[in-house]
Amino acid sequence: MKVQGCDCSIVIKTAYKEMSVPYSEETIREAVSLLQEEAAIEGDGLCKALRKKCGVTGCVVTPLTIGTAPLLLYLAMGSAGLPVFVSETRDLYQYQLHLMPMEDTERFDLIQDRGNERRLFEGCQVNGFELRIMHYEALKLKLDICSGRSPVVYPYTNTFSNAGGEKFRGDCVTYKINGKDYSNIYGLTISAQKESGTKTEIWIKRILEKGSDLPNTIDELIITAQLLRDTYETRHFGTFRITVKRLVLIADETTINSADTVIAPIRYYVAGSVIAEVFSSTEEKIA
Numbered sequence: 001m002k003v004q005g006c007d008c009s010i011v012i013k014t015a016y017k018e019m020s021v022p023y024s025e026e027t028i029r030e031a032v033s034l035l036q037e038e039a040a041i042e043g044d045g046l047c048k049a050l051r052k053k054c055g056v057t058g059c060v061v062t063p064l065t066i067g068t069a070p071l072l073l074y075l076a077m078g079s080a081g082l083p084v085f086v087s088e089t090r091d092l093y094q095y096q097l098h099l100m101p102m103e104d105t106e107r108f109d110l111i112q113d114r115g116n117e118r119r120l121f122e123g124c125q126v127n128g129f130e131l132r133i134m135h136y137e138a139l140k141l142k143l144d145i146c147s148g149r150s151p152v153v154y155p156y157t158n159t160f161s162n163a164g165g166e167k168f169r170g171d172c173v174t175y176k177i178n179g180k181d182y183s184n185i186y187g188l189t190i191s192a193q194k195e196s197g198t199k200t201e202i203w204i205k206r207i208l209e210k211g212s213d214l215p216n217t218i219d220e221l222i223i224t225a226q227l228l229r230d231t232y233e234t235r236h237f238g239t240f241r242i243t244v245k246r247l248v249l250i251a252d253e254t255t256i257n258s259a260d261t262v263i264a265p266i267r268y269y270v271a272g273s274v275i276a277e278v279f280s281s282t283e284e285k286i287a
């Protein structure tokens with residue numbers, strides 16, 4: 001099995017656009033299984049196996065940027081409403097994305113360029129994802145990708161749009177729990193699996209502070225990521241917001257045998273909805 005490493009570029013192709021995405025690592029590869037023939041009772045006792053192609057498996061890990069956040073979050077979460085113009089702005093639209101409890105999400109094509117070869121992975125879909133937020137680091141989205149079709153060689157063209165731009169970072173993320181701002185949260189991971197229904201969990205890393213610990217049951221968690229730069233006309237541009245309803249504590253992994261500041265992980269199960277609001281400077285469709 002050959003693992004396709006990080007020495008390549010990634011292009012996502014939907015019905016509406018082709019977009020190259022920045023990446024930190026990826027392991028998209030052709031899925032292979034073996035058809036095994038057991039040895040006969042008499043004879044040399046050798047087992048035989050035939051190699052069988054089984055489509056595509058692997059993942060893509062990419063930082064979220066201004067240009068890629070709407071499309072990548074849509075592919076991860078599975079459902080999008082129509083863009084809504086934001087009043088009192090010159091050219092700003094809001095997309096609302098929903099994490100749907102279903103396995104069959106939007107399909108797309110993925111093009112892998114390794115310099116001397118381009119491969120097309122058709123009919124891909126996301127069967128799970130992780131959104132990773134960590135203080136002083138870029139926000140990263142990991143898409144678990146599968147497809148029942150084997151990759152093919154893709155001809156070279158130069159029609160891909162480079163929709164990168166500035167990356168969202170963990171030091172510009174705020175957290176509000178049950179209407180109260182929490183400044184002691186150091187990082188967060190949203191993990192969703194979409195096989196046989198959607199199961200979503202959240203890992204929260206917080207600095208232990210007296211009187212600022214997290215409740216066992218959270219009615220509403222609002223995560224807001226912003227790019228606060230003077231070059232943007234409004235504070236909304238370069239923003240996305242995720243609202244999670246009904247979190248139930250699963251486990252507290254805190255270990256306090258330390259003389260230094262303790263960054264303690266705590267894990268919740270999401271029993272309610274997950275909705276994201278993503279802002280873009282264009283009205284182009286993403287779904």
